[in-house]
Amino acid sequence: MRHRPLRDGPWGNLPSEPGRFIGRGAELAELGRLLESSRLVTVTGVGGVGKSRLVLAAAWSAAEAARGARGARGTLAGRAARERYGDGVFLAEAAAVRDPALLELTVSEALGLTDHTTRTPRTVLAEHLAGRRLLLVLDGFEQVVDESAALVRELLRRCPGLRVLAAGRRPLALDGELVLPLAPPVPEEALALLAARAGAADPGFAVTAANREALAEVCARLDGIPLALELAAARLRTLSPAQLLARLEDRFALLTGGARGALPRHRTLRTAIGWSHELCTPAQRLLWARLSVFAGRFDLDAAEYVCAGPDLPVEDVLDLVGELQEQSLLVREETADGVRLRMLETVRVYGAGWLESLGDARRLRRRHRDWYLGLATSCELDWFSPRQQEVAALVETELANLRLALECCLDEPDEVHLGQYLAGTLWFYWAGCGRLTEGRHWLDRALEPTGRAVTEYESSRLKALWVLGYVAALQGDAAASLGALYECRDAAAQSGNPLASAYAVHRLGCLALVSDDMGRARELLGSALEQYRAVGELNSNVLMCQVELGMALAFQGELAGALTLCREVREICEERGERWTKAYALYVLAYAALDAGDAQEARRLLDECVAINHAFDDLVGLVLALELLALVTVAEGDPAEAALLQGAAEPMWAGVGLQLFGSGYFNAPRLMCRERAGELLGAERYEAYAAEGRELSREALVGRARRSPGERGRAARVSRQAGRGGGPAVVGVRRAGWAREREDPPPPGGDGGSTSQ
Template sequence: MRQRPLRHTARGNLPSELSGFIGRGAELAEVGRLLETSRLVTVTGVGGVGKSRLVLAAARSAAGAPGQERYCDGVRLAELACVRDPALLELTLAEALGLTDHTTRPPRTVLAEHLADKRLLLVLDGFEHLVDETAGLVRELLLHSPGLRVLAAGRRPLEVDGERTFPLAPPVPEEALALLAARASAADPDFAVTGANRADLVEVCARLDGIPLALELAAGRLRTLSPAQVLARLEDRFGLLTGGARGGLPRHRALRTAIGWSHELCTPAERLLWARLSVFAGQFDLDAAEYVCAGPDMPVEGVLDLVGELLAQSLLVREETPAGVRFRMLETVRLYGAGWLESLGDAVRLRRRHRDWYMGLATWCELDWFSPRQHEVAALVEAELPNLRLALECCLDEPDELHLGQYLAGTLWFYWAGCGRLTEGRHWLDRTLDQPGGAVTEYESSRLKALWVLGYVAALQGDATASMCALYECRDGAARSGNRVAAAYAVHRLGCLALVSDDMARARELLGEALEQYRAAGELNSNVLMCQVELGMALAFLGDLPGALALCGEVREICEERGERWTKAYALYVLAYAALEGGGTQDARRLLSECVEINHAFHDLVGLVLALELLALVTVAEGDPAEAAVLQGAAEPMWGGVGLQLFGSGYFNAPRLMCRERAGELLGTERYAAYSAEGRELGREALVVRALRGAARVPRPVERGGVPGPRVARSTAPADQP
């Protein structure tokens, strides 16, 4: 079945149903009934029988109409077909749930805690290659989350206690014919079922056992072949394509017949492209297809036409995404092509070409991150993440190319740190650095890059020990090899670690030293500007507001000139801090509003929570302690995903403690707690909308004395956990 782009909302991410759900009324009703009585329902069946479509239709029905939702915390879909590494299973579920966590806690623990009090329907699709891992995770989540229900689609059951399975058979003949006719009409508006062709169409459905995927493929051919011609070709191919191992399930032979029949109908060039495209995971674009698949036997200028042919035959799906037009192979189609590629003996070469393309893509994206195209780069890397993962796996599979994996994992620093992917970045950095083998001295620059990026990611996660070990190794290795740039990055990130550890004097020293080294090496990018912002932040915390304003004002100008927004957001935070110190609440709000907007767009949780807490303090100074308590209450739980060890004390904790103290004095303990609890109920989207509403709100009346001044000073109160 065609897969559609996900439609993200506050309560779910189910894809839009664009091609229509035909038939299956009885099956849909039965799955709904099972969901009413069981917390785990798995729809099973052969590939291509329509499991995904049925499960999505059942999920939409279970969700209810707007205002009548059965699951108050929504319905969420996790597509697992592209997840190759079992270690990424929990991260994929977290992403589907809209959950961001930057700590070193196990992702499974984070998931269980997040779902513990939720009333939510989780839809899992395509888990069969990770059945044991998925079963274990589902079992644990169901045990710890009494309000959770799971609706799964796979070729086999999960075999978890309490599971109710629903084996999905092919549709009845009338529904099969209706599906074939609908898909054929979509491909060719002139197509119609007539008295002359009805018998042939009924026979086609019968020969294909009514399997929806086979009918989709047949419908694509009905644009150029008559029903009688399609039927004749099926007759010619059945002997070969159903002659598998004796005792095999008929459904399996029927699916193989459908895919193999479509394969035989392709030209040799189309078959070759089909096989080569199977090296992609998830979506890909035309440029990638041309680079990876072209060769002496397939001119690059001919790939576009071949892609068009595969698209016309429903072997590819075209999708509009934030990263542009992209293509995807249905998984059963991709697997058939992969088997063909293996039989050609060309799989290893194509996988390396795939890796090389994504190495180049990551390099280009890193360079383009320091430009007005940051959002486009973020969207592109997000779309290409399954392929980047596959490229990293390819590097790890070959010890002599481990340096490429280190380079790739390090080159994606901007995505790990700037787009809310710290946990996944840590996963790949640890794997590439811990893997034995490779010529370390020859490719030391790649290892040094991975080390400073690991130090950066670990520091943001609150893992000071791992961060320091990686950065000292990078610094020492850079000194031995004379790598001035790597040395500057190591010193910079040691300064960053000192900053988040509240050692401001040490941070000022190291960040100043790193900035000098960057300038001496001629380095200028988002990292260099972030170093300058972090130095400004240290100066601001130490009371040198003129120095902080000079540094961050310069960064702001450079960012606006270059179109850089991610680093700019942190500069705006420091400028807002300084403005609030000087009593400029209006300027501080304006600066922080832009900061919140940017960080939210990039999914940068660290920058977002810092800005929101300072904005809550601004709100107190503006005379609305009730709204400040709401904002503070909403922001505080976000710290659990940032790193409690480092960001929960000292300088970074001062706005939070001051907001609690001032708003609490004005509201009283009970009212402050009530408004704070109101904030904790806000989702992130709602919180950001509320924060950006700003001065347009009407302040709630305060029964106690006047509002204290806005001055931000380091709290003398003991650090507490958020």
């Protein structure tokens, strides 16, 4: 899940401000002092001691001070915080990361980064953070501690404005790291926490003179560990404090043995969780153990499918989930895709141990895998429907579990075909939602040589191959793309799979398109369309093939044919509720409108195009639309705004693959806008506006781009200042030389006005 941003602009991705934070005043103040004196601070402590809540509270405090809220504006503390965290405070949650290779992607996602190139996520992170001043909060890194240490070391070395606040059960062990060991709250704070949690569970609960001593002893018996106190508080609905203490003492006498050599508080927490486990009914214990197979958040439907069986009827799962929630063993959360459930990591690990002891872990992991295979399949079908935006949000929410399902498939030699199928089925997410790097990771893994014959599962392998070819082409990796697509095409011909052949030919045509080989692109894309129609295939991919053919025609000046193709795509998309492919059709239609001198119609089309691409985080579509829109803005007589938009789009090219970056056709609007706006403004003024644009966040840029000329109210003034007329600066992009055949396309990197790769 992507957390809601802070209220007042691009200050980070912190979740909604935490509720009442009980106690920990001294620790919070000490944490603030440590962050002032070191760029790396790690809060350590036993599971359940409150590390996550403390670092989140510290992060909120830093963000509020930097933003100047709560009276801090103008104060020395406020100015210092803005100096340290002027570019925001971001939370990266690593607890659900199982594959170390995904750690860097998790941090990138937390920072809202989208990159379509073959650069490593670490390189992208370092380049993004190099000139920024922000606080990165890394929570729950225990399972990938070595990788976390290596990543933090390099980022701190390369990014002088970065500070890191980490939370885990052990330090990162890096030079310069300051460690704050977090002990349980002092007795008064522990009692206040127990009382608050008990009051939340039972509004009639209160600490009185009669029960204070028993409650204080409960806190002492639990060593004041917040998670243990929360588990105990749930029992105060049915037990008096004295009864709770008596039962707790009995269980501790029986269970305090724990693991030999374990720290006392580790034993205490395990005993407290074990006591909660003992107090559960057999059905509750069974569900607890089975729910441990989920990574991160999950919904009730998934829980019912994965966990139900002859010994746990599906109709009982809902009530049992509610009972585990009442005991603080499950947490309910709101996400972009509705209500989800989550187990605290310490509770999940305890349940996983029981599942292993029952000998049922492998079967449950396969049930989990099957559910998410089904989820991905239904999402692929729903992508070509009015639910497209919902599908994107659903996959985003379920990503941790989809990753776990991919791991399950690829870790079993006999089930690699399922991993190939799953990685291929998620093509719409990799390509349509800005996840090319992660998609490439899973597709490469799924297609690694195993020494096993692949003929039995040829269809799943073929799907993974054409999706790999598609993803690699969008990343600008032509060699990998060609290798995968040729293998797919040849194997499809040998095995008699016309659909896989159509996809391979289509993506070869796409690669030719972004490589400026328009003749070959037209041939391949036309052939793919014929093959799709022959087998009755119609979905977003087929429509995209038609749009790409329209692009090839438009770039060669055959606008009538391009308009026919893309108008048909727009009509089908509107009938089916498809938006992602529609955005690319709108791009071609806007191109044609601008070529005809109708800047107003081009702007109307591009406004919707920009909105859709931004919603899906499609960087390729967004940057192309923005640069065409900048050229439209020149045509409207506002070269200053065009320069600003052009400047804002320039940094985005660093995240677009090299093949696309070097295309003379796709890059023509940028070059033309720079030339024409530069003529109207002069080089110095053009650069000043472009520099202003480079400072805009993507959210701010999209908002700015979607303003109409009337809303801007700047065109006439700038035209007067430039000493030029206010009439259209560009009429007919084709007549300006955009669509002519280029005998010598520019090399990757353009004319020097582009961002260097």
